Amino acid sequence: MTTFRQSARRAIGLLLALFLTGTVHATGPGQLRAFLDGSRHGNATFRQVVAAKDARRAQESSGTFAFARPGKFRWAYEKPFAQLIVGDGERVWVYDQDLNQVIVRKLDRALGASPAALLAGDNALEKNFDIVDAGSADGLEFVEAKPKSSDGGFERVRIGFKDNLPRAMELKDTFGNVTTLTFGSFDRNPRLDPGQFQFAVPKGADVVGDTN
Numbered sequence: 290m291t292t293f294r295q296s297a298r299r300a301i302g303l304l305l306a307l308f309l310t311g312t313v314h315a316t317g318p319g320q321l322r323a324f325l326d327g328s329r330h331g332n333a334t335f336r337q338v339v340a341a342k343d344a345r346r347a348q349e350s351s352g353t354f355a356f357a358r359p360g361k362f363r364w365a366y367e368k369p370f371a372q373l374i375v376g377d378g379e380r381v382w383v384y385d386q387d388l389n390q391v392i393v394r395k396l397d398r399a400l401g402a403s404p405a406a407l408l409a410g411d412n413a414l415e416k417n418f419d420i421v422d423a424g425s426a427d428g429l430e431f432v433e434a435k436p437k438s439s440d441g442g443f444e445r446v447r448i449g450f451k452d453n454l455p456r457a458m459e460l461k462d463t464f465g466n467v468t469t470l471t472f473g474s475f476d477r478n479p480r481l482d483p484g485q486f487q488f489a490v491p492k493g494a495d496v497v498g499d500t501n
Contacts, residue, residue: 316422317432320450327453330357333475342465360396361486375488380499382488391490393498423447429456 332355340347350369356362360378365371371386376396383392423431429449436443442462449457454477458470490496 315430317424317430317448317450318420318422320430320453321420321432321448323453324450324455328477330479330481331355331475331477332479332481334473336471336473338469340467340469355481355485357481357483357486361483363485373488375486377486377488382490384488384491384494388495389491389493390495390497393496393500395499 332353334351334353336349336351338347338349350366352365352367354362354364360376362374362376364374366373373382373384373386375382375384378396380393380395384390385392418434418436421433421435423433425431426449429451431447431449434446434448444461444463446461447459448455454472454475456472456475458472460468460470462468
């Protein structure tokens, strides 16, 4: 379960990069740009499969997410266990319900070692990643991103787009684990409750990290 949680957080790191950044072609890179330019906030459902290099069976999970630029997001795992990750614009809060533990870090530090930080600023995509058109498959246009630095823990990322929205993502980390995400029910620029991007520490939970 530890490997699952670590891979899940790495996957979220890159996904948040897409939602926090802020022109248009049918290719994968063009649709990536169109998404960043045209989706200031949104929500969707997701299904995640983590195939760990040393595991016999892949681990599956599902849930919902929402984002509002700049720096606000809510990623909620619902099955097979509950886990919540909230970014309030200043900090990232990771709540593990089973452990009743909260990990909190400043937003820039929490994403600093992941592709999320590299994609969060102007012109960061080309500066920090080699972005290439990865062709078409299953009705999607793909882009592949390879980090120029090895600090983020990722070897490569493939993202599939349709109608300028991410529909699938595959991440391979430096340990050989592969995380696959598929997205459904994507609602672009809906009216969102800002309260969902605030986090209140549950009673009795252990808090670890930067709480200042």
